[in-house]
Amino acid sequence: MSLRLTLPDGNVKEFSAPVTGLELATSIGKSLAAAALAVKLDGELRDLMRPIDKDAKVEIVTRKSPEALDLIRHDAAHVLAEAVQELFPGTQVTIGPNIENGFYYDFARAEPFSTDDFAKIEDKMREIVKRDAPLVREEWNRDEAIKFFEAKGEKYKAELIRDLPADQTITLYKQGEWTDLCRGPHMPSIGKVGTSFKLLKLAGAYWRGDSKNAMLQRIYGTAWRDDKELQAHLTMLEEAEKRDHRKIGKELNLFHMQDEAAGSVFWHPKGWTLYRVLENYVRRRIEKANYVEVHTPQLYDSSLFKASGHWDMYGDNMFKVALKNEDKPDEPHMLGVKPMNCPGHVLVFKQGIKSYRDLPLRIAEFGNCHRNEAHGAMHGLIRVRQFVQDDAHIFCTEDQIQSESLSFCELLRSVYAELGFDVARVRLADRPEKRIGSDEVWDKAEAALHSALKAAGLAYDMNKGDGAFYGPKIEFYLKDAIGREWQCGTLQVDFNMPQRLGAVYVGEDGQKHHPVMLHRVILGTMHRFLGIMIEDCAGKFPLWLTPVQAVICTITNDAEAYAQEVFAALSEAGLRVELDIRSEKINAKIRDHSLQKVPLILVVGKKEAEAQTVALRRLGGDAQEMMSLTDAVKNLSAEALPPDLRK
């Protein structure tokens, strides 16, 4: 036989018999063989020691390859499992994959682990790495594999094997005395993991991700090629912690939350300014895009949500109000606090007779919603019980879906760009298991979104089964300053709700038709989006958005009268300004306002008062720009314009 293996540089290596990846690497060079960790065969990552027996494109994976981190992390998970089983006999192993930036392993053990155990486990892991046992792949007979794990008391592993598809090869990996069920691939020996790893946190996780199953103990770790990379990652984690919006929200006095209203936000004056400036910006943008704004009630009779399907589908997560019913004391009159705005907007649509000439009708609302989120789900501003969506529902004909979707995609992109974000990723979430409406209607709705995305020229991938219960959705993700992705905007096509709630329009044919309803948000929720913005800019908001744009600081109280004059002039020009005439040193004032992330500090002393000037210091710099008061008013107020109002 002859075997032709094509290398990345286009060279072809020929062999007369199957070769292992290691043999292939050796044939290329000794140092490559020494550095080899695995081999990529037609794009599929495989063990170095597995024989290659068919023609393929091959690539030797070394520590420098992008795939190396996945291999290191996956192997590190095995090392963690071995270490834990050596230290805590009787602990059962389950699964332990590599994930972004690291790995985890889920263990079953009656006693809880403690983070105090981490040092001990890490020491043991280093010991195992030092032993440098070879990782040996073995193919096993299914029944024998089940017996093997059951004999060890590993019932989770046995269950995994039982549930593997019948045609799948069962592979076990041995590292010294320790054996794990694993699909692989792995590096040739444990020593290749190195010691640039660290255990980070302890968490509970359901077996197989199902809340009906047992709760396992998950240990998370991070692993890198070398200590420099590890240190850089740990520094990044510290940076992320520093820009936590809950911490900054407190430091900048933007908002607070407290036990008496768990999951709801108390916006303080500065936070509420931020909120209103952002809201007004979005309001201008949608007005320009021909939306009309409405305001609908909070409380509705339960019959509305029963008709819409929400009562059955999400009733447990709604806040409900039971009113005493004098006639039937056992059957209180039930009301529900709105968890979303759609039914209310349908009721607005239904007022009066609508014609096809009225469509598309774009009904917007900064809609205040309540959802009774589970305790463990809440997270600062990101996940709350009371929130406001920048919501709108576009009532249109089927023919208009595509153009409406397209113009929404463009509006969203433009808004994100003005707020300093790119659309990092787009996904299409299709029909979920729990849904209303026929398959034909779902086919139509999904097809509409596919074609809209194509028309918008947006690359997207599928998020299978993750649509809303009434229709498929497009999810827009943005990327923040430290590279994290957040899903904010969505567009959903809904053929069901208008029908269920009896919304109709008179068509060109004089007949009644149900409109199609597009549910869409750009920011998602004001709360969540502001949380993301705080973390994105670490509290240093763009000038147009920031609650306090400028502070005027006096050096001595001689300058107080002039400072008042500067304050009045800037306020008059529409800037949000504060005045600091405290009897403090200028150093202290600069420090205070810098820590408060005020972008502009205007210092005035005797000199400035006499010359009618200001000394401007910008946040993050230490230069002083001297300018006349008139120039300051003119330039700064122009600079502080929201992006959509700039010329």
Next chain:
RNA sequence: GCCGAUUUAGCUCAGGGGUAGAGCAACCGCCUUGUAAGCGGUAGGUCGUCAGUUCAAAUCUGACAAUCGGCACCA
């Protein structure tokens, strides 16, 4: 909701069976100051809530609540 951790002054945190301590902030006074903390003083807390054990609980035990890290959920 589940697993684990946490809850002490406005904030950040130390302490710990005999009813509490620091720094910063606040307040008062002095200083009139030139670009990231001037000096001195005063005041401030039933130690998350409710029970239990104890001569004695902020400290030990239990329940509950909230928060944090995850998991599950997210119309």
